[in-house]
Amino acid sequence: xxxxxxxxxxxxxxxxxLAVYVLRDSFREEPIQIAYSVRxxxxxxxAAANRRDNPIGxxxxxxxxxxxxxxxxxxxxxxxxxxxxxxxYPHAIWELVSDSNSVPVKSFDYGLNIRGMRPKVKGAxxxxxxxxESYRIVIRTEKQTAQRDFQLPR
Numbered sequence: 001x002x003x004x005x006x007x008x009x010x011x012x013x014x015x016x017x018l019a020v021y022v023l024r025d026s027f028r029e030e031p032i033q034i035a036y037s038v039r040x041x042x043x044x045x046x047a048a049a050n051r052r053d054n055p056i057g058x059x060x061x062x063x064x065x066x067x068x069x070x071x072x073x074x075x076x077x078x079x080x081x082x083x084x085x086x087x088x089y090p091h092a093i094w095e096l097v098s099d100s101n102s103v104p105v106k107s108f109d110y111g112l113n114i115r116g117m118r119p120k121v122k123g124a125x126x127x128x129x130x131x132x133e134s135y136r137i138v139i140r141t142e143k144q145t146a147q148r149d150f151q152l153p154r
Contacts (some may be wrong), residue, residue: 029125030069031140031144031152032139032146033067033068033146034065034137034139034146034148035066035068036049036065036148037063037064037066038061038062038063038152039061039064040060040062041061041062047066060110060128061129063109063110063111063150064107064109064110064147065108066081066106067106067107067135067139069106070105070106071105072102072142072148073098073105073114073141074097074102075086075096075120076094076096076114076117076137076139077092077094077095077137077138077139078094078095078110078115078137078138079135079138080093080133080135081133081135081136081149082134084136093126093135094110094127095111096114096117096119097117097119098117098118100116102114102117103115110129111125130152131150131152131153132153132154133151134149134150134151135149136148
């Protein structure tokens, strides 16, 4: 190998290294962004006068979480933000896990089941969220973890 070939190989290796350095973000997965929407729940229908278990209660909120991309979730957890900031192991008020493959989703509602996922504790249901309180949602996929703090209106 002569001097000219050696210089050419070094230049090509340098250009290849520069291309990998410049395009390194192209090889990285985009982080998952979580958005949320809080809407007033619809008024419950009037129960029949002879019905004993009248389901009419206080008006609540519908809380919907939206992801910027479809994701097969491995776990979903919601914590009170005060507990997250003060406790090393906060107590989740809603926790779903997937034992196998969950269906990729782009949005889901608080407290409702997500296809392919189940409550971590059998028979557990989501605790009601309090108006004016702050919470943190943490979602995990096979490769990523994302979180978002949110607050319900008063």
